[in-house]
Structures are given as C-alpha cells and as structure tokens.
Amino acid sequence: MFEKILNEIKSFDTIIIHRHNNPDGDALGSQIGLKNIITENFPEKTVYVVGDSSKRYGFMEQSDMDEIADSVYENALAIVLDTSAAALISDDRYKTAKRTARIDHHIFCEEICDVEVTDTSYESCCGLITEFAIESGLKLSPLAAKSLYTGMVTDSGRFRYDCTNANTFRLASHLMETEFDTNEIYAQLYADDFSFIRLRAQFVLKIKFTENNVAYIYTTRDELDQYDADTFTISRAMVGTMGDIKGVNVWVNFTETENGVLAELRSNKYNINTIAVKYGGGGHLKASGATLKNREEAMQMLEDLNKLGEN
Numbered sequence: 001m002f003e004k005i006l007n008e009i010k011s012f013d014t015i016i017i018h019r020h021n022n023p024d025g026d027a028l029g030s031q032i033g034l035k036n037i038i039t040e041n042f043p044e045k046t047v048y049v050v051g052d053s054s055k056r057y058g059f060m061e062q063s064d065m066d067e068i069a070d071s072v073y074e075n076a077l078a079i080v081l082d083t084s085a086a087a088l089i090s091d092d093r094y095k096t097a098k099r100t101a102r103i104d105h106h107i108f109c110e111e112i113c114d115v116e117v118t119d120t121s122y123e124s125c126c127g128l129i130t131e132f133a134i135e136s137g138l139k140l141s142p143l144a145a146k147s148l149y150t151g152m153v154t155d156s157g158r159f160r161y162d163c164t165n166a167n168t169f170r171l172a173s174h175l176m177e178t179e180f181d182t183n184e185i186y187a188q189l190y191a192d193d194f195s196f197i198r199l200r201a202q203f204v205l206k207i208k209f210t211e212n213n214v215a216y217i218y219t220t221r222d223e224l225d226q227y228d229a230d231t232f233t234i235s236r237a238m239v240g241t242m243g244d245i246k247g248v249n250v251w252v253n254f255t256e257t258e259n260g261v262l263a264e265l266r267s268n269k270y271n272i273n274t275i276a277v278k279y280g281g282g283g284h285l286k287a288s289g290a291t292l293k294n295r296e297e298a299m300q301m302l303e304d305l306n307k308l309g310e311n
Ligand SMILES: [Mn+2]
Pocket: 026, 027, 082, 105, 123, 124, 125, 155
C-alpha cells in the first residue's frame, strides 16, 4: 500500500510535511509522527514540518513548526497529511515541491499530489502512518509512537466513535510496544480549567426534557452576556453536557446571539441531520448545527426532534 511513498521518501534528501489548517491532534500527531519515523530510520535526511500552530494541541512535543525559505522546496518532497481538499492545506508552497505525496483517511474528494494513499477505513491519519511504519519495517521512536497514539485517541474519541474497529486496536497495540506515558496524554487532553468545569455545572442545571426525552438547553442573550465564555464555547462545548444521560437519544443546545439562535443537534441513535437541513443547517448524520431566526423557530425545531423520539 505504501511502496510508492516509501520509494519517494528514499529518493529525497529533504522532506517537508504539511497537513490541514487549524490542526487537530490527528493532523499534528501524524505530522510529528512521520517526521520522527523518517529521522529515526533515515538519519541523513532533513525533515521539516510546516503550517499554522494550535493553541489547543500546543502541548504536543515538537508541535512548534519550522520556518523555511521558499528555495527549500526546489529539491524537496512535500508530503500532505490528513487533508482531503487542496484548499484546506496549511502553507500552499507544497505545490512548488519537486514531488508531492499524500496520505489521508477522509472521503476522497480530489487528487492533489503525485502519489496518493487515501483509505477511509482508518479512524485517523495517525493510524495510516502507523500502518506505513509496520508495512515498511520502520522503527518507531518513543516520540513517534506517542504522537501517533495522541492522534488516534483524538480522532476516535478515545476509541469510542463508530470509526473505531479491530484494526484501530491492532495499530494502537503496535504503538504501545514502544514505551510512552499515556497518562501524560490523557491529562493534557481531558483535564479542564476549573472555570470551565464550573461553567459546565451551570449548564447541567439548565437541562430540560421534552415529553419524549429530548434533552435541551436554551440560553437567552441576557444569560449569554453573563457567562465569561465565548459563544462558540457556549454553543459547541456545552452541547456535550447532555451527551451521556441515560434514556436520552437526542439532545440540542440553543444559544441566542445577535445573528439568530444557534442550534447544536446531537443524537446517539437517530439521523438528526435532516432536521438541521430543514432549518438551513447541515453537518453529519448524528451531529449537526443550524442558525435559526428566533426562539419560535427554535421551539419548532425542538418539536421536530421530539417527534423523532416517538419511534
Ligand atoms: Mn484526521
């Protein structure tokens, strides 16, 4: 599966690794992981990582990106990771590299590079990079293993999302043969500031239920002004407070803003996307969002969600 990419790597002295904008744990993990696999196994090669930085995942070792001159690309191989569309790639100088290669696990939408490996059966790009190391018989340094494991954990929702399968655990198992401290990773990923925990507690107390057990939170503009948090946190992060309530299969978080009422819809059972689309929104089958005109429209949407629960 990776023969061609391995040959490309072998034939270049300089390799520059890219990934998508606004990097998550998988983008950075695969980038740092691949860099360390190459430098560990081919110490004579020079490997750079480029792109924008991340505050959230700034705790990851070696997540400080390299600043490189345009001329470095002339005789380099650029490898793009974890990105399905060219427009999403951070630093578009990859186009100026002598050769380009891509490894990705998103649904294929366009050909971007000279050599490509895309496979949606992998939960993460880190999983694919791990497979690359196994297939090519390449050694993993502790930092490579730790970085790849971090991306695997974040993209699979701690091995919980539907994308997690037997293959995921086979690859994770391979990574864990190299020693690194998983507690360090989990502490960085899942420990919250106390102020955030307090905010979450306030939101838990606001949860209400429809007759068919759809959980919902409605935050008015006045309330929003009182919270010491941005709208994105209130809308996107607080919907999670309703995620693990027994007997609740659908939940929605409404947030009044000056641009309308933001609705974040979630389900662990039903397709709520059709309801989001009905109100001009979109997203995934079990996680979608929409912006509604006002409270009345929000209550209509809530009634539509309530009807889902009748089945
Ligand atoms: Mn990914």
